[in-house]
Amino acid sequence: xxxxxxxxxxxxxxxxxNSIINCxxxxxxxxxxxxxxxxxxxxPQFIIDIRSxxxxxxxxxxxxxxxxxxxxLSLQIAATQPGDxxxxxxxxxxxxxxSKLTFGKGITLSVRP
Amino acid sequence: DAGVIQxxxxxxxxxxxxVTLRCKPISGHNSLFWYxxxxxxGLELLIYFNNNVPIDDSGMPxxxxxxxxxxxxxxxxxxQPSEPRDxxxxxxxxxxxxxRTGELFFGEGSRxxxx
Numbered sequence: 001x002x003x004x005x006x007x008x009x010x011x012x013x014x015x016x017x018n019s020i021i022n023c024x025x026x027x028x029x030x031x032x033x034x035x036x037x038x039x040x041x042x043x044p045q046f047i048i049d050i051r052s053x054x055x056x057x058x059x060x061x062x063x064x065x066x067x068x069x070x071x072x073l074s075l076q077i078a079a080t081q082p083g084d085x086x087x088x089x090x091x092x093x094x095x096x097x098x099s100k101l102t103f104g105k106g107i108t109l110s111v112r113p
Numbered sequence: 114d115a116g117v118i119q120x121x122x123x124x125x126x127x128x129x130x131x132v133t134l135r136c137k138p139i140s141g142h143n144s145l146f147w148y149x150x151x152x153x154x155g156l157e158l159l160i161y162f163n164n165n166v167p168i169d170d171s172g173m174p175x176x177x178x179x180x181x182x183x184x185x186x187x188x189x190x191x192x193q194p195s196e197p198r199d200x201x202x203x204x205x206x207x208x209x210x211x212x213r214t215g216e217l218f219f220g221e222g223s224r225x226x227x228x
Contacts, residue, residue: 032215034215041221042221043117043206043220043221043222044156044204044217044219045219046216046217046218049215049216089156093215100146100158100161101146101158101215101217102158103148103155103156105155106155106156
């Protein structure tokens with residue numbers, strides 16, 4: 001909800017610039033990763049995913065990069081718009097019985113007009 | 114198409130009262146998840162069901178919490194008795210495990226305040 005982002009790291013970018021949001025994941029066995037976006041008062045919404053057999057995947061204005069060596073995931077947003085202002089979460093899971101999606105703490109993206 | 118529907122959107126109750134949160138998943142989805150979101154802990158998975166059967170409830174905080182899924186279109190999360198530390202936003206999400214991605218579709222959440 002509205003209070004989720006108050007104590008989260010914040011990335012402030014100028015409208016039109018590119019944004020890079022970083023995430024370190026914890027489980028070396030994780031082989032599936034997703035980025036979610038959460039706007040104030042709403043539930044998280046899927047943005048893009050990537051499997052561990054890839055190191056890059058592109059969507060519309062977004063790119064996810066995966067570095068398994070250092071367990072790092074990033075989300076790049078091109079030409080950031082005011083509507084991109086939200087909290088962004090990375091999530092990880094691994095293939096296998098009863099696997100579940102584990103979310104990171106989240107980063108607030110603030111777009112300056 | 115209707116997304117995941119949760120009710121109530123907001124609930125304010127007093128410590129010791131029973132709270133029941135409700136969720137209607139997206140039709141055709143066979144997995145359902147209950148998450149809790151707080152500033153301190155972020156998004157935590159409480160329990161998830163596959164084909165109406167609870168698969169993993171290791172995230173349920175304690176015996177005061179219980180969840181049911183009597184059929185494919187309805188689930189409840191109950192807290193009895195409620196405590197102030199249960200105050201959080203509770204999200205329900207559903208997915209299709211045979212889908213192309215592992216995307217979870219979240220509802221808009223139920224904001225619980227326990228006084």
